[in-house]
Every structure is written in C-alpha cells, then in structure tokens.
Amino acid sequence: MINKLVNDIKKKEAPIVVGLDPTLKLVPEWVLEKNYKEYGENLKAVGEAIFEYNKAIVDAVADLVPAVKPQIAMYEQFGIEGMIAFKKTVDYCKEKDLTVIADIKRGDIGSTSEAYALGHLGHVNINGKSFAGFDEDFATVNPYLGVDGIKPFIDVCAKEKKGIFVLVKTSNPSSGEFQDRLIDGKPLYEEVAMKVKEWGESLMGDEYSYVGAVVGATYPEMGAYLRKVMPKNYILVPGYGAQGGTGKDLKAFFNEDGLGAIINSSRGIIGAYKQEKYARFGEKNYYDAARQAVIDMKEDIKNAL
Amino acid sequence: MINKLVNDIKKKEAPIVVGLDPTLKLVPEWVLEKNYKEYGENLKAVGEAIFEYNKAIVDAVADLVPAVKPQIAMYEQFGIEGMIAFKKTVDYCKEKDLTVIADIKRGDIGSTSEAYALGHLGHVNINGKSFAGFDEDFATVNPYLGVDGIKPFIDVCAKEKKGIFVLVKTSNPSSGEFQDRLIDGKPLYEEVAMKVKEWGESLMGDEYSYVGAVVGATYPEMGAYLRKVMPKNYILVPGYGAQGGTGKDLKAFFNEDGLGAIINSSRGIIGAYKQEKYARFGEKNYYDAARQAVIDMKEDIKNAL
Numbered sequence: 001m002i003n004k005l006v007n008d009i010k011k012k013e014a015p016i017v018v019g020l021d022p023t024l025k026l027v028p029e030w031v032l033e034k035n036y037k038e039y040g041e042n043l044k045a046v047g048e049a050i051f052e053y054n055k056a057i058v059d060a061v062a063d064l065v066p067a068v069k070p071q072i073a074m075y076e077q078f079g080i081e082g083m084i085a086f087k088k089t090v091d092y093c094k095e096k097d098l099t100v101i102a103d104i105k106r107g108d109i110g111s112t113s114e115a116y117a118l119g120h121l122g123h124v125n126i127n128g129k130s131f132a133g134f135d136e137d138f139a140t141v142n143p144y145l146g147v148d149g150i151k152p153f154i155d156v157c158a159k160e161k162k163g164i165f166v167l168v169k170t171s172n173p174s175s176g177e178f179q180d181r182l183i184d185g186k187p188l189y190e191e192v193a194m195k196v197k198e199w200g201e202s203l204m205g206d207e208y209s210y211v212g213a214v215v216g217a218t219y220p221e222m223g224a225y226l227r228k229v230m231p232k233n234y235i236l237v238p239g240y241g242a243q244g245g246t247g248k249d250l251k252a253f254f255n256e257d258g259l260g261a262i263i264n265s266s267r268g269i270i271g272a273y274k275q276e277k278y279a280r281f282g283e284k285n286y287y288d289a290a291r292q293a294v295i296d297m298k299e300d301i302k303n304a305l
Numbered sequence: 306m307i308n309k310l311v312n313d314i315k316k317k318e319a320p321i322v323v324g325l326d327p328t329l330k331l332v333p334e335w336v337l338e339k340n341y342k343e344y345g346e347n348l349k350a351v352g353e354a355i356f357e358y359n360k361a362i363v364d365a366v367a368d369l370v371p372a373v374k375p376q377i378a379m380y381e382q383f384g385i386e387g388m389i390a391f392k393k394t395v396d397y398c399k400e401k402d403l404t405v406i407a408d409i410k411r412g413d414i415g416s417t418s419e420a421y422a423l424g425h426l427g428h429v430n431i432n433g434k435s436f437a438g439f440d441e442d443f444a445t446v447n448p449y450l451g452v453d454g455i456k457p458f459i460d461v462c463a464k465e466k467k468g469i470f471v472l473v474k475t476s477n478p479s480s481g482e483f484q485d486r487l488i489d490g491k492p493l494y495e496e497v498a499m500k501v502k503e504w505g506e507s508l509m510g511d512e513y514s515y516v517g518a519v520v521g522a523t524y525p526e527m528g529a530y531l532r533k534v535m536p537k538n539y540i541l542v543p544g545y546g547a548q549g550g551t552g553k554d555l556k557a558f559f560n561e562d563g564l565g566a567i568i569n570s571s572r573g574i575i576g577a578y579k580q581e582k583y584a585r586f587g588e589k590n591y592y593d594a595a596r597q598a599v600i601d602m603k604e605d606i607k608n609a610l
Contacts (some may be wrong), residue, residue: 019419024429024430024431036432040432041431041432041434042431042436043429043431043436043438045431046429046431053566071412071413071417071420071486072421073413073417073418073420073421073424074417075440075608076420076421076424076425076438077420077421077423077429077438078424078436078438079392079424079436079438079439080385080388080392080438082424082438083385084385086565087384087385105411105412105413105447106378107410107447108376108378108410108412109475109476109477109543109548111376111503112326112376112379112475114377115376115378115379115381115382116381116382118382119378119381119383119384119387120381124329124348124351124382124383126329126346126347126348126350126351127341127346129346129347130361131347131348131383131384132384133348133381133382133383133384133385133387134381134384139372142410142412142447143449143483144448144449144475144477144483144484145472145477145479145480145484146474146477146479146480146481146482146483146484147479147482148477148478148479148480149477149479157401159517165478167449167450170414170449170450171414172414172415172451172453173449173452173453173455174452175450175451175453176451177500178448178449178451178493178496178497179449179450179451181488181493181496182488182489183486183487183488183493188438188483188486188488191483191486192332192483195482197316207556212319224389238414246548260489272549283461
C-alpha cells in the first residue's frame, strides 16, 4: 500500500488526505432530518446520515486526492451503529480506489496488539477460512507500550502489504507534556522517531517504508528536524487548517523529492460549507464546498513547496 | 462507580477483576461448533460463540467478583460482529450488577478523546434525546498525548460518575522501552503517575479517586513505589497468572487498608479448563473451571496480603 499511496500522491499531485471525521455539528441539518424521518431520532439514523454525508464528499473529491483518514472515535461515539457507518465508509472509499488510513491510535501488549492488527489490517482464520474485520489500508498506532505493541502490527503489515503510522509528535497543545520531555538530552518524541526509523527499515516499499510517523503540522520546527531523523518514513501530518497549521508550515515535513509527507485536513474540507469563504455553495451542496476546499488546499501546499 | 467498586470489593472480599478476553483458542470447540452449525463458519457465528462463552463464565463467577474487564481488541478483531458481542457482554455483565472496566486504551487529541469518552462512558445527544453508545463503567486510557487526551474523559466521568484507569507502567516485557526512560532522574512512568495523582484529586469518590492507574503485576518493585506516589488512586493490575505475576508479587500494590488495587486475571480464569490443575472439569464445564480458578485466586491473594 505504501507504493500505491506514493504513486497516487504523484499522479494526483496531491500530498493530501481528507479526514472523514463526521460529527453531528458538521453533518448538514437536512441530511440529519432526512434520516431522522426515515429511521427515527436514534443512533441508527445518525449512522445512516454519517455515511450519506461521507459518501457525497468522497464522490466529490475522489479524483483529486489519494487517500482518506476516517477518525474511528467519531463513529465509535455512536456505538454499534457508528461502527457500521465506519465500516461502510471504509468499504466505499476502497471501492473508489482511495487509500484508507484508519485513525485508530491503537496499541497494547503483544497478544492484544496482534488482535487489533488482525482486525484492522489483516484477517482472522475461522476453521481454515479467512475473514477481514475492518480491512483498512493503514492504521495509526500509539507507541507508549514499546516494541511489543508495534511488532504485531508490523508482522501483519508485512504479510498484507499494509502500513502503519506511529504517533511521534501529536498536533494537540499538550502533546509536549510527555512527548517533549528530555531523555539523555533528547526529547521523547525523538526517541520514538529513532525507533520508527529502525522499525521501518525492516519493512521497506520501493521508495519509502511501510512504517510511517505522525507529526503535527502545529510543530513545524520539530517537523523539520524529524524529517531528517526519519528520511525514509512517510509522515502523516494532522493539524493543518482548523487546528492552526498553515501552508507555509508544511514545507518542513517534505523531503527534497517533494515526497515524504501527507497532509490531513478534516473539518477544513468536510465542514468547508460552514466557512464564509465557501458559503456560496450553501448547506445543500456541502460536497461541492468540500471539493473546492481540496482544490484550494492543493494550491496552498503547491505554493508552500 | 468507584464507590460501588470499592464497596463490592469489600463485600465480596475479592480485589479481583475477571478479564473477558475471548480468543478462538480459548472458546471450547463444542461452543464454536454449535454456533458454526447454526450460523455457518463466519464472523457472526464467532460473535455469537464468544457471547455464549462469556455469558456462562459470567453466570459462574458473578457472585464471587466485583468486576469484569473485557479487552475490546479481542472483539474488534472480528469486526462489527465482534463489536456486537462486546456490547452484549457489557450489557449482560451490568445486568448481573458487575462493574465493567472496558480495556480500550483509547487516547487522542481533545475533540477526539471527547468522542471516545462520550461513546464509552457517556451519552451523545440526538435532537435533545440522550443515547449511550457502549456504556461501560470504567475505561483504560493512554496518556501519550498529555492532558488534552485525558481531560475529556475526566469531564465525562464527573458528569456520569464513572472512572478511568490511565496507563502508567504496563505489564508487557518491552514496557520499559519508553516508560522507564529517565526524565530529570525520574522514569517517565513516574511522571505519568504524578499526573494521575493530580488529575485524580479533582474527582474524588468517598475513599478513592475516579481516576486510577494501570500498573503491571510483572513489575512489583515499581508497583510498591507507585503505590506511594498515588495513595488515593486505585491501581488496576494486569499480568497476574498467564503473564507471570504471582500472588506474593501483589502485596506491593495494596495500601495498608487492604484496598487500592484490583487484580486482573484473564486466561488464568476464562481458560482455566485448559490447565492440568482444572482438567477434571472438562471442556464441557469450562465455566465451573473458571469459578474454581476465581476461588483459588481469591485464596492466593488473601495469603499474600
């Protein structure tokens, strides 16, 4: 999948991933009402509304971007019905030939991480038959438990030709609370980055590793440094747009070849219709607003590089 | 819930939580076959088999223990059908008046952690009506993202009178890779523990805080130290039994009052029928083997304290 992702980034000239993070505040009122009418005011209706909302956005942007990143928490909050909407979204995006980066931030002791890896990227074996649980292409992984929690993901990735992005330096304001603390003079996130480099060397694609890193757009100086620490690991960069990262901050995350980073925008794209800049599209055409926001983001990144 | 948990631990004289971590290797062949016959060899059958397996174990141990801890990964690996089995397990355990500690190890940036917190411990609001997604009593939380990722859980806990256990020192062999690294002369896990103490002070129950910590039974010396760092925070202790922690290792995790820790055993109880010690029960009566293993574990802990 890393080769496909890199090739699609080149082909579409878009190092961009659309964050499919639907919330009840982002789904237009008319989409919600339509589904409330059909299913009642309940979790089922919300799950259906979320999928409908996602589907129209995916249809509108699929030719422009290589990948989507559904944030599973935004589905999980609605229980089983939310999880069904998540799974339908994953399947639909794959039908559209998009790479699906599942933002799940899982990580546990070995046997448990193996279960997560099998469920999200691999297959379980039932009496000799093989079944996929969620079947995404990439997953984000939390490193706090050390290599025990990462290795099972890497093993499954090796078998399935899939990939992970390990949290190194997250985009949130308090990410420094533990991640920036100095260990032998080096911040914890750098220690993690050095491990990501090491883990990644064992699973290389054509140009980049199947093991990538998450580094927030909100920390461009650290991004510039981490880019050098992990030259062959793709960096997934959240925090652009709504969280405060800007186009000019992004250059630092890329290599000289113009590759090596993929920038996520969630609310900035899927909620574009709520911004004054895109108000002309109206709530009815939220997906056209999303498409225009992707075009503008491409331009912003192109200018920055 | 922390008051109920502490009271039930006292009442049942059992600082024990049964880990409901079903895998295809643990579910007896006859339970699987029965469900394959009914539903076919597929994920649905596995979900049903898992719930049937859990239900009989819960029936057999509910009068002996205060709490259960389903590890969500073991369900998530089977996709939507697994998640349905998870939800049915949570609901059934609550019907049986057991406290449900969901081992989910979630943690993300603020808005995303809020979604996890609402989905697992709280309620979402749909047009003025309130719905619970998974509705567990406690959840385990990963601290790597700092307070941003913890605060939304604490806010939901305050509203719902529920609780969390923050990963401090995990039970796995490589937990030291990052958690033991020294920051200003103190290991990272101690930094996290000091934060758990601080966060916990803002949300106290009668004797203990709604904010607890996870510290592995496999590290009793660190447990003894961390016990003193966080005197008012309950410690959830995994790693007893199958992972290598023994009864005599456990004393360190308790306060002078005999409280302050709750010991998890998963495979050691739910897979007891596979051990030579409990072979007399046979595969057919796996739940009776589980009951005997709980009785023996109670005795082991009593002797250690």
